[in-house]
Amino acid sequence: MTVSVFDLFTVGIGPSSSHTVGPMRAAKEFVARLAGCGDGDTGSLGRLGPGDLGRVATLRVDLYGSLAATGHGHGTFTAVLLGLEGFDPETVLPEHVDAALERLERTGELRMGEQLGAAPPILRFTVADIVLHPLTLLPRHTNGMRFAVTDETGEIAADETYFSVGGGFVVREGAEESLHDRREHRAAQQPYPFTTAEELLAHADRAGLTIAEVMLANERVQRSESEIFSSLENIWEVMEACKNSALERTGVLPGGLNVRRRAPEWHRRLSERDPHRDPVYWQEWINLVALAVNEENATGGRVVTAPTNGAAGIIPAVLFYATHYAPDVETWSRARRQRAVADFLLAAGAVGVLYKEQASISGAEVGCQGEVGSASSMAAAGLAQVLGATPEQVENAAEIAMEHNLGLTCDPIGGLVQIPCIERNAIAASKAVNAAKMALMGDGDHHVSLDQVIATMRETGRDMSDKYKETSRGGLAVNVIEC
Numbered sequence: 001m002t003v004s005v006f007d008l009f010t011v012g013i014g015p016s017s018s019h020t021v022g023p024m025r026a027a028k029e030f031v032a033r034l035a036g037c038g039d040g041d042t043g044s045l046g047r048l049g050p051g052d053l054g055r056v057a058t059l060r061v062d063l064y065g066s067l068a069a070t071g072h073g074h075g076t077f078t079a080v081l082l083g084l085e086g087f088d089p090e091t092v093l094p095e096h097v098d099a100a101l102e103r104l105e106r107t108g109e110l111r112m113g114e115q116l117g118a119a120p121p122i123l124r125f126t127v128a129d130i131v132l133h134p135l136t137l138l139p140r141h142t143n144g145m146r147f148a149v150t151d152e153t154g155e156i157a158a159d160e161t162y163f164s165v166g167g168g169f170v171v172r173e174g175a176e177e178s179l180h181d182r183r184e185h186r187a188a189q190q191p192y193p194f195t196t197a198e199e200l201l202a203h204a205d206r207a208g209l210t211i212a213e214v215m216l217a218n219e220r221v222q223r224s225e226s227e228i229f230s231s232l233e234n235i236w237e238v239m240e241a242c243k244n245s246a247l248e249r250t251g252v253l254p255g256g257l258n259v260r261r262r263a264p265e266w267h268r269r270l271s272e273r274d275p276h277r278d279p280v281y282w283q284e285w286i287n288l289v290a291l292a293v294n295e296e297n298a299t300g301g302r303v304v305t306a307p308t309n310g311a312a313g314i315i316p317a318v319l320f321y322a323t324h325y326a327p328d329v330e331t332w333s334r335a336r337r338q339r340a341v342a343d344f345l346l347a348a349g350a351v352g353v354l355y356k357e358q359a360s361i362s363g364a365e366v367g368c369q370g371e372v373g374s375a376s377s378m379a380a381a382g383l384a385q386v387l388g389a390t391p392e393q394v395e396n397a398a399e400i401a402m403e404h405n406l407g408l409t410c411d412p413i414g415g416l417v418q419i420p421c422i423e424r425n426a427i428a429a430s431k432a433v434n435a436a437k438m439a440l441m442g443d444g445d446h447h448v449s450l451d452q453v454i455a456t457m458r459e460t461g462r463d464m465s466d467k468y469k470e471t472s473r474g475g476l477a478v479n480v481i482e483c
Contacts (some may be wrong), residue, residue: 003356005219005349008234008307008378008446010168012089014297015098017309018362019067019074019469020089022164025082027061027172028116030147030160034303035118045158048151053113055157056121056149059084062131065142067164067362068132073415074254076298077127078104080145084125087117090170094301130135134471140173141165142364142469164346166362166370167307190218195357197395197450199348204391210384211394212346213467215353219346232342235304239316242303246292246445253298255416282325283430290317290426300420307352307361308435310368310410310417311375313425318432319344322386340386350415351398354450359458363410365393365471372415372421372428373405373457377450379432384439392444399450401428402436407451407460409468421474433473 036050043131048055061084078101082092085100093384104110104126114120138144143164149297151157161173192214203214219228246263253259266288274281290313297303297312305314322344323329323337355361355374363371380401384394405428406409413419467474 003353005215005346005352006231006370007169008167008305008349008352008356009240009316009345010305012168012234012303012305014075014300014303014312016074016076016311017168017305017307018164018166018364019071020078020079020300021168021305021309022143022166023063023067023076023145024079024087024441025161025168026145026170026172027080027147028086028088029172029353030162031086031113032116034149035113037116037118045160047155048149052151052158054121055151056112056123057097057152057154058150058328059112059123059125060135060148062146062148063093063130064133064144064146065137066470067143067145068136069134069473070412070415071132073412073472076415077130080130081110081125081127082112085111085120086113086118091482092300097300109165132327138163140171140465141362143362162202163274166365167356168305168309168358169356180438186221189221189222192218194353195389197354197398197454199312200354201391202230204238204426210347210385211344211381211389211391213349214265215346216342228231229342230265232345233338235345236319236341237302238302239319242296242301242312243289243292243316245301246296246325246450249295249299249470253295253416253418254300255298255352255414255418257414257416257418259298259418259422259425261295263288263295266291277324279325279335282321282433285324286317286321286429286433287369287426289320290429291422292315292420293317294417294425297358298416298422306361307355307374307378308371310363310421310465311371311425313422313427314372314375314429314432315345315348315379315382316382317426318427321429322383325388339476344382344386347385347394348378351381351450354454355457357449358454360461366457367464367469368374368410369406369457370461371404371410372424373402373408373427376405376428376432376435377402379429380435380439381466383433383436385405387440388434389436389440390444393439393442395450396435396442396444398438399446400438400454401432401450402450404431404435406457407464409464409475410470411477412470412472413480414476415472416475419480
């Protein structure tokens with residue numbers, strides 16, 4: 001296991017982890033390396049090295065494949081500019097984004113690396129200067145981007161290519177080996193390393209642990225147990241804050257489709273109809289939570305990437321179910337609730353590891369089955385864990401949820417994370433709850449393993465036409481008139 005639960009659940013801004021969060025991280029890393037304050041590899045970038053940011057004279061940014069094709073609707077272009085100024089998606093607040101973008105548009109000046117504390121070279125550079133290659137796919141991944149700068153000689157002095165591979169994860173071309181070595185070192189330290197569900201279940205069986213406990217033991221290699229639990233609680237609090245923010249915002253979503261915000265009105269009506277949380281209304285409430293989180297994501301709000309932004313509403317919605325409709329939940333102490341949340345996220349994270357290790361969570365690589373499908377599978381595992389499932393039942397819940405999301409395409413209208421993305425999160429959350437319930441009715445024995453369904457998802461994504469992989473060149477994106 002080379003992926004942490006805190007790699008899968010990170011705080012960022014919407015609307016897309018691969019198209020907004022990833023490009024911002026990549027741009028920031030490029031500038032940080034020039035400024036000499038980047039993490040990890042600080043070697044030469046060309047004629048320029050660490051500490052040479054002040055020698056930058058001009059900048060060129062090229063975006064390839066899906067980043068270019070749907071970047072406008074996904075906020076990619078502005079995310080790149082923010083990253084080049086040194087903003088970090090995990091810490092930047094929406095109001096800081098708005099202020100920075102207003103200044104950039106008004107002045108046309110990019111203050112490269114200013115947020116890193118560096119003396120910034122001030123460049124004339126705007127969104128219009130980004131070079132787009134929507135039909136060109138770089139070999140490593142469809143979400144490719146290249147940053148190049150010249151020095152005082154006018155020649156290219158530093159040039160790097162990055163790939164946003166889903167969920168905000170970024171890979172720098174040429175650094176794959178060192179990244180692999182770091183991950184292998186992490187895995188070697190863990191008591192229960194796993195990359196397949198078969199290995200995960202074997203660890204749980206031999207050690208007499210739950211899936212959540214296996215994941216917790218591995219996380220303790222990097223962090224203390226108290227830090228793990230406090231960080232998981234913070235993730236939950238950000239999810240709740242995201243939902244609550246959306247319930248207070250009316251009007252239409254940005255981007256030009258004029259999609260009306262529904263969460264506030266739905267919340268008012270549902271609160272009147274169900275003031276005491278009658279279990280008969282569970283589905284209406286998780287629909288609302290998923291809707292609210294994804295409306296907030298669509299506005300560029302602060303969300304938890306879980307494991308992507310396009311699927312960010314599913315896990316919060318199913319976690320809402322776990323903390324409101326689990327048996328005897330009304331008797332839970334605060335500590336019991338916190339542990340249930342931690343167990344949910346740890347079990348969900350363990351399943352997320354399997355998708356990252358064996359397949360992909362990138363809609364641009366395997367379609368929406370890799371985003372909404374993996375989130376639904378993770379949520380089903382988390383809920384089954386909280387409801388007292390055995391490790392085999394947790395694995396079965398995750399398998400059922402993904403099996404019934406196989407083949408799901410990614411064809412956002414207008415390149416916006418709105419239609420069909422928002423409603424799709426609500427549907428997938430309900431699937432996750434149903435998958436957990438079905439698994440708990442069985443004994444964990446089933447015909448299709450989680451590893452087999454993940455392999456099928458990977459192969460289906462490989463065979464899927466590029467028109468249906470977050471390019472907005474097929475499906476709903478071309479059959480529905482934007483208005």
